[in-house]
Structure formats: C-alpha cells, structure tokens
Amino acid sequence: MSPSFGRGAMTNSWQDMGNSQCFLIAGSNCAENHPISMKWINRARAKGAKMIVVDPRFTRTAAQADVYAQIRPGTDIAYLGAMINYYIENKLYDEFYVLNFTNALLKVSKDYKFEDGLFSGFNPETKKYDYSTWAYQLDADNKPIKATSLDDPDCVFQKLKEHFSRYTFDVAAEISGIPADKIKLIADTFAENRPGSILYALGMTQHTTAVQGIRCYAIIQLLLGNIGKAGGGVQALRGEPNVQGSTDMANLIANLPGYLPYPTNAEVTLHDYAVRYGAVQHKPLVALLKAWFGKNATAENDYGYGWLPKNDPTNMPTQVEFFNWMDKGQFKMLFNWGSNSTVSIPDRKMVLRGLSKLEMLVVADVFEIETAQFWREPGVDPKSIQTEVIFLPAAFVYEKAGSMTNSSRLVQWKEKALEPLNGCWPDLDMIDRIFIKMRELLAGSTDPKDEPILKANWDYDDGHGEASPLKVLQELNGYNDNTGQLTASLGEYLNAPIGTVSTGCWIYAGVTPPGKNLADRRNNTDPTGLGLHQEYAYAWPGNIRVLYNRASCDANGQPVDPERKLIWWDAASGTWTGNDNPDVADKTKGPDTPEGKMAFRMTPEGVGRLFAASYTSGVPTSPVPADSIAAIPTRGAGMTVDGPLPEFYEPIESPTTNKLHPNVQNNPCAKIVSTEFGDPEEYPYVLTTYGVCEHFCAGGITRNIPYLNEIMPEPFAEISKNLAKKIGVKDGDKVEISSMRGKVVVRALVTDRLQTLNVNGKETETIGMPWSWGFASLNPGPSTNTVTMAALDPGAGTPEYKCCLVNARRA
C-alpha cells in the first residue's frame, strides 16, 4: 500500500468497518483469523451493507457472504484486473476523486512500455527492473506534467485503461475459475454500494504477486473514491498481535524504527544519507541516533551514524532466506524471538538444515516450541547436531507491562496483571540483561568496533533491577533538548530544529507527553457514533483514526458524505478540524492551497498513485551548497519493484500456463529460494494453506491450550468430493499429501466446500490444509510447511504459501 498511498498501514479501523456499505473480503478469512472483524461487519450488515467473499475455499467467512466466489489460488489479479477494466470502461469511477486525489492526470514518460508480460527496464540477469522509464514527464521545476483531461493518451489514466483492457470478464474467468457473471456481480455490487471496504490478510500477501495484488485493491479503491473515508479503505488485517508495532520498530533488515530506510554501505556519512533520502528521513534518523547514543551523539560525530552497521545491498537476506544463509554458513548464531520458525517457514527441510549449521541458537518463547527442539524432531538424530541451544522461558502478555499496536495503528498500553509463572522473564529483561552482560564483557575495550556498545544510551532500570517498559516507551516518544522534557506531541517533534529532539521511533512521538501515557487512555466515548474513539489509547500518526481523511472532503474542504463526517475546513477559524484528527500537512492551509488539496501527503505527488511511478519530489533544480543539503525536502516514492501497474502472473508452481503471456509464466522478479519444484503431471493438485479460528499461526501457544485442542484437535486436508472419489478416500481417512519437497499424512476432510474448478478449460482441484501443527506440544501433528515452497514476492519477501503443487493419495 505504501507505493499507492504513502503509508503501508491499514487505512481505517475495526470499529470503522461498521460504517461500510460493502465489504470485499478477498485474501482474508476474517471470521476465522480476525474474528473481531465480524462484530463490526455485522453492525454494517444490519444497516444493509453487502458482503462479498472471494476465497479458494468456502470458509466460515464465506458462509456469511451475500456473494461468494471460489477462486483458484494465486489468480486474484486476473479478476481484480477485470474489475478495474470494467469500472474504467463503464465510467463507474468517482470522477471528482480520480481527478483531484489520484495521479490519473499526470503524464507518464514516453519510454514506459509494457510488452508481452514485461515492463520496460527489465534485466533478465539480475531479474530486476530499472525503474527509470516508469517515470513522469517532468517540467522545469521537476514537477510532473499534468494532462488537461483523462483522455490524454500520455496520462496515467489512459495507461491504466490500456493496461487492463486485456482483462475481460471472460479471460479472468478462465484464469481464476470464477464464472464471468459472478465477477461482474462482484464488480457491480462493490461499485453500487459505497463506501466499500476491502479486507485482505495473508491470503493476498502470501504470493509471489503479493504487492501487485494489493496494488489492485488500491487502484480499485482510488477509482471508486473509497480511500480516506469512513467505511472505506483497504484493511490490511495483520497477522500477529503486535506485527504493526514490530514493523514500526523495524524488525526488518531494510528499515530503522519509524520506516527510515536502513543505511547501506554506500552512505558512508550522515551527509550521504541526507543526500540520498532527503530531510524527510534525515531528521528522524538524527533523532533516532540521539535516542540510541544519548549524550554521545553530537553534531560533531555525525550523531554516531558511523557506529551503525551498514547494509551490504548484495547481502540482504529476508526472513526465509536467513535459513539459506545459515545453511551456507554465514550465520553462526541466531536469536529467535517469539517465532516458531520450524513450523512457520516454508520448505522445512531447508529450515532444519540451516538451524543444524548454527553454533548457537537462542530461543525465547512462552512454551517450549518446536524451533527450540528442532534437534530432537522425530527422524532426526540429536547426536548429529552440534548446535548449542538455549531456551529462555518468557513471561506471557498479561505478565508484563507494555504496549502493543494493533492492525489499525492503535497503540494500547497494558499494565502487568500477574507475576510471571515460574519466575519467567519478560522479553524486555532478557534483552536488557544480555546487552548489559555483553557491555560488561567488553568493558574497557578500545576496539572501535565495541564503541557502539560502550557508548550506547542504555539504562532502563526501573529501580528494582528490572527493565522498565515505560522508560522504553518514553524513549520512543523522545525528549526535547530545549525543554529538557518529553516531547509533548508529534507536532512539537516536527517543528523542533534537527538535532534538538530525540525519538526512538518518530511516528510514536507524542505518545507519552510529560506526565501522561496516551496509550493508556481509557475513555471509550464515541460522540459521533462513527467508531472513532478519539480519546481511547493513541493511534499513530498523530492520533489519526482514518488515514488520508482529507479525501473525504470536496473541493471546498467540506465532507462529501453528510452521514460520515470525518474532518472539514473551518473557514471561520482558518483550520482543518473535525471528528477525527485531520490527516493534512498543515492544518492552517485551506482547501484552495496546494497543501490543503493534498489528500496523500506521504507520497511525493501528494495524491494517490494509480500508477506507481518512480518519482522524487523536492529535488532541487539548481545546485545547493553542500552544508545545507540536509534541509532539502525531498521525498521519494515507495516503489513496487515488479512493475508500476499490477500484472497477472501464474504462481511459481501452477497447474496451467499463463493465459495472458505464455512466455512470461511467473513474476519475472520473484525470489526463488527452494531448489525443488514439481510439475503438474506429477503433482496435479493445487495446495493452499491457512490457519483456523481455533489455533494461532504456528500454534506454539494455542496447541498448548487444552480448551483449543478440544475444539480443534487435529490437522486435516480438505478435499472436494470429486477428488475424494478419484483417489478413493472417505471423510476421516488418512491421506498423504506430497510435493517435491516432502510429504505429510493427515486426516482427510471431504467436503462440498471445495469444488472442482474449470481453469483454462481444464478441471482443477484445490486442496486446503491448515499449517498450525508441529511435532511437539500437547497437540502434535505434521507440519504442512514440509510440503510448501519458498518462493518470495520480490518486494515484500513473503513466501508463496498459498499455492503450490501437490499429489494426494490414500495413506
């Protein structure tokens, strides 16, 4: 979503779903995996909202739908492309919105091309694109040239139209297996009932075309004018309790907290970094360095920038690749925190190989998860594994104070309710003690490499020998050197001169103003009835509950939807105001100013991006003095590495050939990690994997909860009645599911909820398997990821769990 809107976060909130008129739930089984969504979806349905569900299986979500379509896994872009085409051809888009809040009118470079499945700039050797042709036509001030009408053949809108003209309902039907009239019904229902909200989760992201699928959602919502409005939006239903927070905190190789680009070895100095990323990133990095190195971070020493390890762009593995890197011997020691990798990572053989090569594995978790005991998995000889393993038993969520950020960016604080069982430690204390111990071991060292440890600002003692989570949250909030106090608001941080303010994560600035903890607010009043709950906890950024809410207003800054008023321009006081906190660059700049028009202030163009162009705003047209370069307000665009527009590619393992361009079967940029792949002759069925309502992710916790084992006691493979007949399996029999990478034997669940699909004229069977089981716990079972493959989306690095080829036989 970041390439489309400027921020990669769920746009609205759970409560806001109650304002919707229509839901397109595709790539999410929210009734099972985000059950709270059904509370709000049903509130909306009680007011007449429609619910569309597209899923390879008839799920418990589908059982609630007004319209359900069974889709072949991995073919979402085909039918979504057809929807886009239909909306453009039939002018069902919101013209005011498209003209004012999207880049539809901006002219695209004449060098941009799309031919036979490939965009211009592809390098077949590196399997990467050079983005330079995906640019705008720029004027002398480096600003994109705007066409006068949507009919201009160079404008984004025409490029979009041309690109998706190939996606007819019939073509989409052949690819996806959804009948053409059903796709039309979906398109019509979603267009007729606005505001409409799109819900997706791992069903969309776990593909090699993940980012582009989400781009389709963004394009549809921008065309229909559904972004920035109550009841609209694109809801990325994130998988884990604090995955928003852990991403905010940059538990990712290419980021620092607050989504700052991680410095690479090419940015030797802070100055280099500032030149590369502009002031937008420069200032928060300095604030971050001040938080990390305290008094030791000074203007003279580049605020300690040199102490940061630098990324080598040629050596930047993402999570799944980590295990390959271990296997290759680069990593000797792995800290594995609250994550059950041996169950959750695809192609488990590779994972086990990797872990076996380590010198030491440290696992911290509440239960003794499979990852901690990989050396004694059945079939493995422990004596052959030389990895030292240390398991640290962790305190559970209610046994420690701290905050978590939910999917809708709501930072909620909780106090410690119970003493940790068995004297387990909160993870905070583990990290704290390990660091302090390392600092002790290195004390007195004069080796420059030990400086970051010795010079670090690291004192979280709560006075009782334990680390204080509040102290950490306050570090995230940051301090203002001028007042010597905690920064009082995001505004105070933004207005403070560079180098005078610290923050561990700038988007959290303002969460703990002096004497307060806004994440701990518990006023749940909702005067508007829109579910904004402005006084409850704290939503980053700046307590905005509906992102891009400027787009809910017309040219005069007044709400277009009188029943769902979020913000408005108050001419009398000359400010943006409203029920929500206005998502505008400057609250005092009216709707007639360039800033006041901007609905998507985090993109360089200030508009929503139908076409994800490569563009950096604020680039000076004349040379500027070297010492002031950091003040240049450049803002780069978030890019989709595999194309400025979404294109349908078959999954890496597919039962058929790409109907649109047989020569470019798969995403040309996909990162392939697994080494073994099957063909449809030998492995004719499509496997899709998922979670069930009763267990959570890799099951490390839920499989140790008797109540949950009672209601979901075993893993299974769901197969259609046709397939069951074909392979001679009855409901309850054992069935063996095998791929090139391995096989598992589970209970067969024969059901009508999976039907044989007609794909490109061929009968195609889908098999569904939950993946939450592993060999340990109170409820052991075979891990589905023995079968799946590691092929990653080039942008997001998500593996294609949702489709691979398998065979099935009676066991």
Place this chain on the structure above:
Amino acid sequence: MDKDRVVRFSGSARFAHWGHTVTFLVLLFTGLILFSPAVGRVLAPVFGGYVNASTIHKVMAVFFTIIPLIALVINFRGFLDWWKDVFSFGKNDIKFLMKFPLEFFGFKVDLPPQSKFNGGEKMNSVITTTSCVLLALSGYVMWFKDAFSPTLVQWAYPIHGICMILATCMVCMHAYLGSFHPGSGESFWGMWKGTVRSDWAAHHHAKWYEEVTKSQN
C-alpha cells in the same frame, strides 16, 4: 413326615419367595424415594440420603434379579409346574375370582375346588411375575440408559412406576391374605415351613390335595 401335613413348597421355592420378599421391600422403599419427591423427603434420610438409597436400590436390584434365577436353576421343574399351574386359568379359577371379594371380607361363599394355587394366587403369581420381569427390565434400561434408545428409556420410567404399584398392591394383599386373613392363615406356614395341614389343604386346594395324596400312595 407328619401325617397331618403335606408338603406344599420346596426349599428352593421358599428361598425364592422370601429372598424376593426382602429385596422387594428394600427396593420398594428405596425406590419410592425416587418415585415421589414427597416420599423422598421423608424416607431419603432413613437410607442415608438419596445417593445411598439409590446405591442400595441398585445393589438390591441385582439380588432381586439373581435370586429367582438361582431358584430357577436349582428347581427348574418346580418352576415349570408352578407356571403351568398359574398360567392354566380354568373355569374354576374364574368362578373363584368372582366370588373371592366376598370371601375376602369374610362372607361365606361356596368356592369351587382349586388346584395347588387358587385363582387368586394364580392372579397374584401372574401379576407379580410379569411386574417383576418388567421392573427388572425397565430398571436395567434406566440404569444403563446410554445403551438404549431415548424413547425406550423414557418409557422405562412410567413402566417401572406402574409395575411397582401393581406389584406392591399385590404384595400387600398377598401378605395380608397369607398371614392375617383368617381363611388363609395356614398358607403362611406353607411358605414358611414348607408344609400345610392336610385338612386345610383338602379344603382349600381339593384338586391338588387329591393329586398329592394319590401320588403319595
């Protein structure tokens, strides 16, 4: 053998009779606790509460079913004869039954000659036997309810109750007739000692007395 007396009931028959009497009475009182809450309130404490009462009931039920079975095995012939007799309802038996109520309250009536069992005893035997079998069957259905269809289990309750009532009525009358009714006083000794006075036998069970004396000669 005492000349004045004739053997009326074998040892096994008496064992069965008295064994059944005891178990029946215990079953009756422990069962009444569960049959009627009003009774339960009074009687449950006597047996140490409901749970104990029902445990006793179940234990007794086992004896109740085992005793006649044992007797049956020991003296199969006797039982066969008994049943042959009690289930062979003749004209005389009907006449007996018609006139019996008068006899019951002490009026003098001419009773037709009766076999080993008179019409009343026959009726008693038929009703109690059937009730006991039904009581046992319905009781086990209720005890092991999971093994039977819900409808069957549901009907077991009223059947158990009805049989209990019938059997109890019969037992009351039977006990009274067999012990306190002036006309039948001797029959008590028949079941207690096994023998009865010859003259009583000749008067009350002429047909049978004839047969017995014939066979003895």
Place this chain on the structure above:
Amino acid sequence: MNVTRRTFLKMTGLSVVAVASGLGINLSVAEARAYTLKLEGCTKIPSICHFCSGGCGLLLHIKDGKLVHLEGDPDNPINEGALCPKAASLEQVAYSEVRPKTPLYRAPGAEDWQEISWDEAIERIAKKAVEVRDKTWKSTDEITTKTGEKKIVPANRAEGIAVIGSAEIDNEESYMLSKFSRLIGTPFHEHQARI
C-alpha cells in the same frame, strides 16, 4: 480429577442459599435466592489479546495475586467484551503445567535439555555473542560507485549473528531488540511480518 472437584465446588457455590426470614425459618416463604459471583473481591486489570492484530481488550480478575478469571474487556471499544475462542482460552496459559520452569540448555550433540539458571543462560549467550561478533566482524566493504570506481567503505557488521524478532512481543521489547541487534553490529534482523 482436581478440576472436576473444583468444578463441583464451584457448582455448589452456585446453589441456592436459603435465607431465613427474621421471624422464623419458614423456608418456603423466605426462599430468597442469592448467587455469589466468583469474581467477588477481585481486582480487574485490563490487558490486550495476544493473537491476531485486532487488539481486543482482555479483563483479568485477580485475587491475592492469582488469576481467578479472564474475559473480554467490555470497556474496550474494539471488542466491547467479545472474544474469539483463542482469546477466551487465555486463562489456561497463566498456570499451564507445560510452561518451562527455568532456562534450558542443550549442549552440542546432547539428546536432552538440562535446566540452567538465568544467570548462566545470560552469561552463555552474551559470551557467545561476543565471540561470534569478534569472529565474524566485517569492518569494511568494497563497493563500486556510480562512476565505476572501487571504494573501501565502512561496514561495521557482525556478519555471523542473525536476529529473528517477534510480532508477538510488546512495542518496547520489539524496539529494544531492534536497537540491540543494530548496536551489537547486526543489520540482519527480520521477523514474521515477512511471512
């Protein structure tokens, strides 16, 4: 069996309490029924669910430092007290018998764990981290600039240490871990947001 007993006790707690009227013990008249709540005397502490990203509010009822009951927090505007089965089951984690009692250590080639103290665990980890850091430290990289020239630049990386963070720990912990790995020299820090 313990649990069943507990159940039984609980159930008797639910039974009718016949309250004698002031004048006599006429039960049929004075059959005022009182139901005692097991939550009586508990402190209510709100928390947040540990599963999907909904952020549903939990409410823990604590008495004498013990968890008596856990249910949805009716005052949390996200879930208004409602919980899915996973969240509703969370009280079973608090006293789970399968939760490890101490840190565990598995020596190379060993077939089982051995229990170790927290101090020993921390020390072993810290020493190993220092050792691997020393052993695999990469202070410089050679890069090719846009103009094609080769250049030696600082890298400052502990190449041999990787960190898989977690989306299941608190913001503060997540941030600390993020800071920790970069301070000890490893940018190789990822987590399950990827998958």
Place this chain on the structure above:
Amino acid sequence: MTKRMVFVDTSLCTGCKACSVACKAWNDLPAEKNQLITSYQAQASTTHNTWTYISMHEKYENGKMEWLMFKHQCYHCAEPSCMKACPAEAIYQTDSGYTIIDQNKCIGCGYCVANCPWGVPKTDPELKKTFKCTGCIDRVENGLLPACVATCQPGALHFGEPEEMKQIAEVRLAEVKKDFPKAQLYGDKAMGGTTYLYLLKEEPAFYGLPENPTTSASLVVWKDWVQPYGIWLIPIALGASAVSFVTTRIINSMSKSKGGDIHG
C-alpha cells in the same frame, strides 16, 4: 429478576466456538479429548464438562453452498421436562426463566438426562451429579451477560427482555427469509416456550433437532397419572386388607356364635 431471554441468531454464527470456550472458562470446566467428527466440529454433544457447543452442517444444493451452525445448550424451557422428572426436587426455575440444577440436591439419578427432549443434561459418573448450562445465572443475577453471549464476536447471541428479543428475532427472520425460505424461529413453541430462542435458516430436522418438542407422553403418564393417582392403589390395597381384617373377624365371630368355624 424479571424474565430474560437469549436470542440465538444462527444465521450470524460463524462457528468459532468461543461460546463453548468462554462457558468452560467461566464455569471452570476441563477440556475434553476429542477428534474431528465432521466438518470442523469436534464436540459431539453436551457432556457434564461441556455445557455448550456448536454443531456444523454442510449443504450443497444447486451450486450453492451453505455451512450452517447451531449452538447447543440447555434451552431453559418454560415447562422443563427435567424439572418434572427430577425425583430429588433438585431442579428449579428462576424468575428470570432459567432452569437450574441445585447441585446440593442433585443425586445424579439421570432422570432429567433421559427426559430432556434434546438430551442436554449429563451426569458426571465420578461425582454422581448432573450438569448442564446454568444460563450463567450467577452472572446474570449480578448484572453481567451470560459468558457465551458476552464473548460472541459476530453478535449472534443477544440477551435481554423477552419482548425485545422477540422483536429482534422477527426482524432478523424477515431478513433471512428473503434468501432462506425455510427460515424459522425455534423454541418459542417448544416446551411452553424456551428462554433460548433460535433463528434457524433451515427446518429443525436439518440440524437434527426435534421438530416440535413437547413433554414426552411417557413423562406425562409417569408424572401426571401414575405418580399422583396410580400410587393410591397401594393405600387402597392396604385399606382393603385392613377392612377385611376387621370384617372377616366380625363375620367370623358372628358365624361362630351361630355354629362353628368352617376354616382354620
């Protein structure tokens, strides 16, 4: 407390089974060992340790898939068979409409088990006590929602005054009927009207439910005829014997004075 009602809108139930877990958590009931039975269902029936569960029903007809859920628990009938059958007077009704087993009085005889038209109560073989849903009477009487209602995220469970519940039910029925012509309310006519009122998308038989449950004839025979009237046969027999005891002796003495004893 005045009459209360729970409206179970099965059309909104997602089959997440949180109600079952929340019930166990509140009532401290242990988990049971299970296997999948059909669909995603692993609980086969109510047990002494499972007072509510969801059954799942799949139906594929004319290219349209339906996956229907049904929440089982005690219906808390207005005229409860269990209470009628209970010999120990352990089952009582509250003003709020709940049928409760008083565990101090329960003797685990299982009469209620056999006579519930839905087979809800179950006896714990070890404790010799019969258990079933209490309607969370302890919560309700203290101003809390029943545990299952409180936890239901999709909003399939409603709790309140009967009139209000019936109103919601009628509105929902009209809505659901548009797509499911066989949709109907269930419970309002059963057993004098149940405290748990259901909206079904299909006819009751589809869920394996009795179409029109009433107090069984056997229970009527037992409790309305045999127990109150039949039992009088025993005193009558005893009475007759007593009368006979007297009359026989009177007549005997009379005839003795007339001339000798014929019997004896």
